[in-house]
Each structure stands twice: as structure tokens, then as C-alpha cells.
Amino acid sequence: MGDIKETIKNNAYLNSCDCPVCGKHIPRGYEERTFFCERCGTHLHQRAFTGKEVEVAIFDKEMDEYEDN
Ligand SMILES: [Zn+2]
Structure with missing residues (x-):
């Protein structure tokens, strides 16, 4: 078992993160x-x-949708 690394740039709004290595x-x-x-x-x-x-x-998602209308 190698080391487990933490993902970076965890973003709940975009539902994404980045690999800290590549x-x-x-x-x-x-x-x-x-x-x-x-x-x-x-x-x-x-x-x-x-x-x-x-x-x-x-909340941010709702604000974006609101602004689009
Ligand atoms: Zn990677």
C-alpha cells in the first residue's frame, strides 16, 4: 500500500477536485x-x-439561476 494523497481544489459548487500530483x-x-x-x-x-x-x-447555484432569468 502506497501513500494516499488528498485531492486538492475540492469544490462543492463545481463538484470537482484536482489530483495533487498531475x-x-x-x-x-x-x-x-x-x-x-x-x-x-x-x-x-x-x-x-x-x-x-x-x-x-x-446557495451559489440558486443565485446563478436567478441571475440567468
Ligand atoms: Zn494524477
């Missing part, structure tokens, strides 16, 4: 999980988003 943009959900980067094979861990982060993301 910088690959990876789609993600709200939950915690471990997986392997498709590009460089690094074992990655994404933390779960906090309730606050999800709340802010939902």
Missing part, C-alpha cells in the same frame, strides 16, 4: 471516497464536503 481535473460527489487517478495512478482520498460547503454551493 493536476488532473476530476469530477466528484459530496461523499468521501478513495480512488486512483486515471492519469497518473496516484491513490487519492477525497474528503466529504461539510454541510456548510454544500449549503454555500446550493
Whole structure:
């Protein structure tokens, strides 16, 4: 078992994160999980988003939809 690295740029609004090794943009959900980067094979861990982060993301989404109308 190698080291597991934390994903970076975890974004609850865009549902994405980046691989800290190769910088690959990876789609993600709200939950915690471990997986392997498709590009460089690094074992990655994404933390779960906090309730606050999800709340802010939902709020920002609603604001964007509002502005589009
Ligand atoms: Zn990678």
C-alpha cells in the first residue's frame, strides 16, 4: 500500500477536485471516497464536503439561476 494523497481544489459548487500530483481535473460527489487517478495512478482520498460547503454551493447555484432569468 502506497501513500494516499488528498485531492486538492475540492469544490462543492463545481463538484470537482484536482489530483495533487498531475493536476488532473476530476469530477466528484459530496461523499468521501478513495480512488486512483486515471492519469497518473496516484491513490487519492477525497474528503466529504461539510454541510456548510454544500449549503454555500446550493446557495451559489440558486443565485446563478436567478441571475440567468
Ligand atoms: Zn494524477
